[in-house]
Amino acid sequence: MPKNKKVEYLINFVGILAVFGILVFFLDTGILGKQVNYIRGIVTIALLTIIMVTSLNLTTGFMGEFSLGHAGFMSIGAYSSSIVTLALADSNIPNMLLFIIAIIVGAVVTAIMGFLVGIPALRLKGDYLAIVTVAVAEIVRVAFCNFAITGGGKTLSGIKKLSDVHYVYVVMIICVVIMYMFIRSRFGRAVKAIREDYIAASSSGINVTNYKVMTFTISAMFAGVAGAIYAHYMTAMIPNTFSFMKSSEYLTMVILGGSGSFTGSIIGASVLSALPELLRDFASYRMLMYSVVLVLVMIFRPGGIFGTYEFSLIRVLKKVFGKNKGGADNE
Amino acid sequence: MSKEAPVLQAKNLGIQFGGLKAVNNFDIEIGKSELVGLIGPNGAGKTTVFNLLTGVYQPTEGTFFLNGEKMNGKLTHQVVAAGIARTFQNIRLFKKLSVIENVKVAFNKNMKYSMVSAILRTRKFWKEEEEIDKKARELLALFHMEHLADNIAENLPYGQQRKLEIARALATDMKLLLLDEPAAGMNPTETGELLEAINLIREKFNISILLIEHDMSLVMNICERIVVIDYGEIIAKGTPEEVSKNPKVIAAYLGE
Ligand SMILES: Nc1ncnc2c1ncn2[C@@H]1O[C@H](COP(=O)(O)OP(=O)(O)OP(=O)(O)O)[C@@H](O)[C@H]1O
Ligand SMILES: [Mg+2]
Numbered sequence A: 001m002p003k004n005k006k007v008e009y010l011i012n013f014v015g016i017l018a019v020f021g022i023l024v025f026f027l028d029t030g031i032l033g034k035q036v037n038y039i040r041g042i043v044t045i046a047l048l049t050i051i052m053v054t055s056l057n058l059t060t061g062f063m064g065e066f067s068l069g070h071a072g073f074m075s076i077g078a079y080s081s082s083i084v085t086l087a088l089a090d091s092n093i094p095n096m097l098l099f100i101i102a103i104i105v106g107a108v109v110t111a112i113m114g115f116l117v118g119i120p121a122l123r124l125k126g127d128y129l130a131i132v133t134v135a136v137a138e139i140v141r142v143a144f145c146n147f148a149i150t151g152g153g154k155t156l157s158g159i160k161k162l163s164d165v166h167y168v169y170v171v172m173i174i175c176v177v178i179m180y181m182f183i184r185s186r187f188g189r190a191v192k193a194i195r196e197d198y199i200a201a202s203s204s205g206i207n208v209t210n211y212k213v214m215t216f217t218i219s220a221m222f223a224g225v226a227g228a229i230y231a232h233y234m235t236a237m238i239p240n241t242f243s244f245m246k247s248s249e250y251l252t253m254v255i256l257g258g259s260g261s262f263t264g265s266i267i268g269a270s271v272l273s274a275l276p277e278l279l280r281d282f283a284s285y286r287m288l289m290y291s292v293v294l295v296l297v298m299i300f301r302p303g304g305i306f307g308t309y310e311f312s313l314i315r316v317l318k319k320v321f322g323k324n325k326g327g328a329d330n331e
Numbered sequence B: 001m002s003k004e005a006p007v008l009q010a011k012n013l014g015i016q017f018g019g020l021k022a023v024n025n026f027d028i029e030i031g032k033s034e035l036v037g038l039i040g041p042n043g044a045g046k047t048t049v050f051n052l053l054t055g056v057y058q059p060t061e062g063t064f065f066l067n068g069e070k071m072n073g074k075l076t077h078q079v080v081a082a083g084i085a086r087t088f089q090n091i092r093l094f095k096k097l098s099v100i101e102n103v104k105v106a107f108n109k110n111m112k113y114s115m116v117s118a119i120l121r122t123r124k125f126w127k128e129e130e131e132i133d134k135k136a137r138e139l140l141a142l143f144h145m146e147h148l149a150d151n152i153a154e155n156l157p158y159g160q161q162r163k164l165e166i167a168r169a170l171a172t173d174m175k176l177l178l179l180d181e182p183a184a185g186m187n188p189t190e191t192g193e194l195l196e197a198i199n200l201i202r203e204k205f206n207i208s209i210l211l212i213e214h215d216m217s218l219v220m221n222i223c224e225r226i227v228v229i230d231y232g233e234i235i236a237k238g239t240p241e242e243v244s245k246n247p248k249v250i251a252a253y254l255g256e
Helices: A003-028 A033-062 A070-087 A095-123 A128-146 A165-183 A186-196 A198-202 A208-234 A244-257 A262-278 A280-300 A313-320 B046-053 B076-082 B099-110 B115-120 B123-142 B158-171 B188-205 B216-222 B240-245 B247-254
Strands: B008-017 B020-030 B035-039 B061-066 B084-086 B176-180 B208-212 B225-230 B233-238
Touching: A003 A033, A003 A165, A003 A313, A033 A070, A033 A165, A033 A186, A033 A208, A033 A244, A033 A262, A070 A095, A070 A128, A070 A208, A070 A244, A095 A128, A095 A165, A095 A208, A128 A244, A165 A186, A165 A208, A165 A262, A165 B115, A186 A198, A186 A208, A186 B099, A186 B115, A186 B123, A198 A208, A198 B076, A244 A262, A244 A280, A262 A280, B008 B046, B020 B046, B020 B061, B020 B208, B020 B225, B020 B233, B035 B046, B035 B216, B046 B084, B046 B176, B046 B208, B076 B084, B076 B099, B084 B158, B099 B123, B099 B158, B115 B123, B123 B158, B123 B188, B158 B176, B158 B188, B188 B208, B188 B216, B216 B240, B225 B240, B225 B247, B233 B240, B233 B247, B240 B247
Parallel strands: B035 B208, B035 B225, B084 B176, B176 B208
Antiparallel strands: B008 B020, B008 B061, B225 B233
């Protein structure tokens, strides 16, 4: 590993720990008083929204295909993991282990589903993925409304509350790091090339279908992880939560933040998921607000607020300490 | 051009779009290190020949071989893996990627590290990435473009974009290079640089080239042999001199 990379990773790791420290400071020291549970909830939702939006960005921003059913994949993760943890409810598995099991089940089941959807949809050239994902999400929703095992039209409840905010933070970091490393490798390079020009990509030796299906599967998998976190935070849910509206909300966050920017997704997800909560009184105007903001961004910053910009801690530090040697930040 | 199998051999290659025979009865043999020109009037079917040879279209008739290996039925990326690379008449770069990334994409087919390796940033990952970075810079240097490595491809001037496309094709490590009107839209200086680059890669990589070109002086200058097509059919073959004297060719170019 090149030395400057080692330093960079170390600095980023310290940054991640620092944010964790801030989280602990606010949530565990009683400084927020009685409000703490409410805030903890907002933070948990924001964290899982980050996973949702970043993973959707893989498909939409980096691969350049529209997916309009990301909430559908989230529901697959939510329900599959809940079914397993409900079945294991009477066992003596400690909560942390059970949480890990839930995450893995959500990830694996959803990844398989993403793979099965991706193969036929991504083979075709054109915007078939958008149509297929809408349809799949809808089919899944209707199916979950009818299967006995998913609540049979009623609320599926009694799910254990396993999504502790500290765990969720760690899971979010792991998910984002995995996606980031994926994009910053030969795989991500191929995916971006496909987005730019699939004919040129295949003429450069890239197996277009393979890389597309691979990326879409990973994207779905992380939606499954977010779904598992969601289910084990809410402890009860109905399929209608994971509607087309929900999917469009996530897509809005990707586009607002900047398709093709992790920074944009993280900030977009945090702000847009927390804001309506904090502005409770205006909650019913949320979709209206989204539309207005979206139109404004489209007009003034068509690439999203962050475009494809990525925040880099090391660059900031270099600036602050004036040691900017102007080295390339490429990987 | 002797006893060993030709690098490219196409036999009776043809494709039909609806009622239109865009290419018909196309035969060609290209030997090792040969540079062959493919010329013909607008709409003659030249680009279609390239699309057939790279798996973009599947031929409705005939076969073609690369070093004796049958290529029909292969998808584009498989053809590239076998050793045929191309450039496009209307430049197709990865516009929003940097110059060096454009080249690195084409190295991907020879890279081996797994996804797990990438995520864990293993030694293998760094070793391959560093290797590829070095190779890509060397390739760019060959075209005097190393200082542009971190520029965004779409910001390059036209002539540089053409050269970058060739550099990217070379990165696939091919045996046969197909160039579709590489000098189109270039000014004389740029064309001169291009010629230099083509001569350089021939010396350095020992590859065969099939070149489509409208600029007759360029073709006459650098090609050992020329194939002329019109309405999808070969109307003449031979050395530049022979071809330029051929009455059919003169007729096709002056219009009947
Ligand atoms: N996909 C397609 N479907 C239908 N017709 C096609 C298709 N591709 C090419 N053709 C037709 O085949 C013929 C040959 O086209 P081609 O692009 O190969 O010509 P060309 O020799 O490269 O011409 P130019 O010098 O203008 O580049 C044209 O009549 C074109 O309209
Ligand atoms: Mg053409």
